[in-house]
Amino acid sequence: MTPMVSSLEQLGCDSFFRSQQPPASGQTPGRVISQQRGQYTVSIGEHSTQAVLAGRLRHQITEREELPAVGDFVDVETHSDGELATIHRVYKRKTLLTRRVAGEAGKPQAIAANVDVFFVMGALDGDFNLRRIERYLTIVRQSQAEGVVLLNKSDLMDSTSEQVALVEAITSGAPVHAVSARAGIAIEAVSERLTPGQTIAFIGSSGVGKSTLVNRLLGEERQAVQEVRKRDARGRHTTTSRELFLAPHGGCIIDTPGMREIQLLEAELGLEKTFPEISQAAERCHYRDCSHSNEAGCQVRMALETGLITGPRYQSYLKLRQETEEFRAYEQLRQTRQANPGRPPPGSSRRPRRRKR
Ligand SMILES: Nc1nc2c(ncn2[C@@H]2O[C@H](COP(=O)(O)OP(=O)(O)OP(=O)(O)O)[C@@H](O)[C@H]2O)c(=O)[nH]1
Ligand SMILES: [Mg+2]
Ligand SMILES: [Zn+2]
Incomplete structure (x- = not known):
């Protein structure tokens, strides 16, 4: 068990979750902070534990997106040996971001649950594409979370106002900010949303600087960061799994791996808003x-x-x-x-x- 001093409230467990059916006796609520092939790391407040799905829950689940995802609240039963816990229930979600799995026609995959604000990130030095931003915003709005666009690496630019205006013209109301994760420019646009109980997440192509910003917000180098390739200015897919962190002054942050393609599932609402x-x-x-x-x-x-x-x-x-x-x-x-x-x-x-x- 890894020590992690936090309360469930700090982890975002509010009245929305508290008002759902209480945990069965012997079970405690927790939040999924990471996931690796059928195994989950669940924070239950004071500490986190490794957990697997209870057999009964596994049988109840018929759709892939019902499987716990990073950010989900779950009820776990910790076993006497304290090593492994079982997940008995997934709470009803506030928001859920899903995408179609590449190469598997139609199969939905849950990317992150219960995120309040998704920061859609691009980089001003090349990797930003209006059509891709529209795609991300559609998916974010479909998830019921709020979308904010960040154009990172502003330290490399003389001026950013033209590019910001170009993006603002297509976000239909989502705020757009030019920032620099590396130089710490204008990141209040992000930190002001990082308040106790709130969950923010970053999505965008590899190399745009998501993990650099996560590290800055956490005040430590928790996430690995790597130079983009010189040849084609592409990222190296440094982050390989989604993970939730508790920020030092409250609020939760989810870092995600850069996604080469993000295909839509149901998107009626997202399209309407975008x-x-x-x-x-x-x-x-x-x-x-x-x-x-x-x-x-x-x-x-x-x-x-x-x-x-x-x-x-x-x-x-x-x-x-x-x-x-x-x-x-x-x-x-x-x-x-x-x-x-x-x-x-x-x-x-x-x-x-x-x-x-
Ligand atoms: N000039 C400049 N470079 C930055 C900035 N933010 C990040 N970088 C650099 O961009 C490169 C990629 O940053 P990462 O944080 O690893 O990017 P990422 O979005 O997490 O990439 P994946 O994990 O592969 O999805 C690193 O070399 C960073 O130092 C910035 O604001 N300005
Ligand atoms: Mg990363
Ligand atoms: Zn028509």
């Missing part, structure tokens, strides 16, 4: 399930022509929407198969393509 000008126009399209490509009475195309919607935003939206529709189709197929094992997959009964309003 592309408000498009979803507003789409509400007035003639066909409810308009694909906004060439239908008559498409208000999105109309807004595109009048310049209310820009070309790159339109393309970006269509791409993300396509992804989330692929996921839905896959889910539907999977659920039908689960409900009728042995039956041939659906597809023969064609739904009418368009429903007129």
Whole structure:
């Protein structure tokens, strides 16, 4: 057992979790702080313990995203030898960030649970891409957490205002800050959100400086950091697993490994919040399930022509929407198969393509 002086309140256990069913006798609540192949490190306040899923919980879980993730609150039963604990329950989540696992069509993976603010990070010296920021913000908003954009490495720039303005134009209200994790410039934008009971997390490509900022907030070099490759300015995937840390003045921080691709699952809410000008126009399209490509009475195309919607935003939206529709189709197929094992997959009964309003 590793000593870790903290209380569950400091770890973010508030009335949202306290008002859920209390732990069964012999069990204590805790928070998942890291995870390595089926084994979890759970902080139960004074200390942390290694834990595995109880057999019964394992059987109850039917979807992969129901498995505990970093940030989850769980009930554990510590055993008399004090070495290994079992997880009996996962609390209902405040927020949950999921993505599609690369290479496995449609499979959802929980990235982090119960995060209040996700800082979407890019680097001003090259690694920042408006379309990728839109993608991250869509996923963050779908998770129900708040999104804030950080453009890091401002120490390398003479001026940042132009780039900040470019990004602000596509975040639909999410704040954008130019910061330097290494030089400690403007990081109040982050530390002010790091208050007792709050959980913040960093996501973004490898090498943008997530772990450098985490170390600065923790006041010590807890996370390994590595130079980006000179050849292509890419990061080296230094951080390899997600981990939750308790900050010295309260608040929890989750560092994540740089993700090469982050594919969408269900993203309706995220898209609506990230592309408000498009979803507003789409509400007035003639066909409810308009694909906004060439239908008559498409208000999105109309807004595109009048310049209310820009070309790159339109393309970006269509791409993300396509992804989330692929996921839905896959889910539907999977659920039908689960409900009728042995039956041939659906597809023969064609739904009418368009429903007129
Ligand atoms: N100039 C400058 N370099 C920075 C800054 N922040 C981080 N770096 C450097 O960028 C490189 C990558 O930083 P990391 O913190 O390892 O990046 P990361 O986002 O955690 O990367 P992964 O763990 O691979 O996802 C290191 O060499 C850092 O020193 C900054 O504000 N300015
Ligand atoms: Mg890192
Ligand atoms: Zn349309």
